[in-house]
Amino acid sequence: MRFKKGDKVEFIYGGTLTQGVVTEIRATNHDISYQIVYFGGEKKIWFAERELLSPAPVLKVPQCVADWYEKYKCALEYSIWKYIYEWADQDYESDFYSFMNHACNNPIETLIKMKYGYEVEKEPLYYVKLPYFGYVTNRMDYTLSQSKTDAVMLTESKIKRMDERYWQFAVLVDEAEGEA
Numbered sequence: 001m002r003f004k005k006g007d008k009v010e011f012i013y014g015g016t017l018t019q020g021v022v023t024e025i026r027a028t029n030h031d032i033s034y035q036i037v038y039f040g041g042e043k044k045i046w047f048a049e050r051e052l053l054s055p056a057p058v059l060k061v062p063q064c065v066a067d068w069y070e071k072y073k074c075a076l077e078y079s080i081w082k083y084i085y086e087w088a089d090q091d092y093e094s095d096f097y098s099f100m101n102h103a104c105n106n107p108i109e110t111l112i113k114m115k116y117g118y119e120v121e122k123e124p125l126y127y128v129k130l131p132y133f134g135y136v137t138n139r140m141d142y143t144l145s146q147s148k149t150d151a152v153m154l155t156e157s158k159i160k161r162m163d164e165r166y167w168q169f170a171v172l173v174d175e176a177e178g179e180a
Contacts (some may be wrong), residue, residue, distance in 0.1 A: 126170035
């Protein structure tokens with residue numbers, strides 16, 4: 001079986017590429033059939049496995065790229081090349097400039113593909129557990145704050161922009177919650 005209950009699938013119905021969700025599976029000696037719910041759950045239909053496709057992965061981009069795209073998307077339809085060069089006007093320290101400056105990100109291809117849909121990547125968040133000094137028996141005792149109220153949740157790039165030295169105190173939010 002290629003699909004399981006709850007999987008999103010695509011199929012051609014009425015000459016249109018349609019998306020649905022697998023709700024039931026029937027296997028025979030010769031084939032596997034899937035019941036698909038589509039059109040907001042209002043319609044159901046059965047398809048053989050060979051008639052179904054896995055949906056194409058959704059393009060994921062950093063927030064800075066999504067912000068730039070939303071600002072220029074109307075103009076991009078007219079002349080994408082003119083606006084792609086707008087990134088050069090960005091601050092050299094910006095996340096958008098870093099994204100555009102790395103060929104491995106396929107920046108031009110990414111911007112062109114965004115008109116067909118995209119999602120904003122969720123950047124991992126970190127608590128910055130800053131050190132503080134407490135007095136223990138008349139001497140300074142260096143310890144890290146243990147309370148989330150003493151910490152600030154930030155992305156890696158924001159932490160490093162504030163001060164590169166803070167990065168050593170960053171703890172991934174999921175890891176910090178395991179400690180609590």
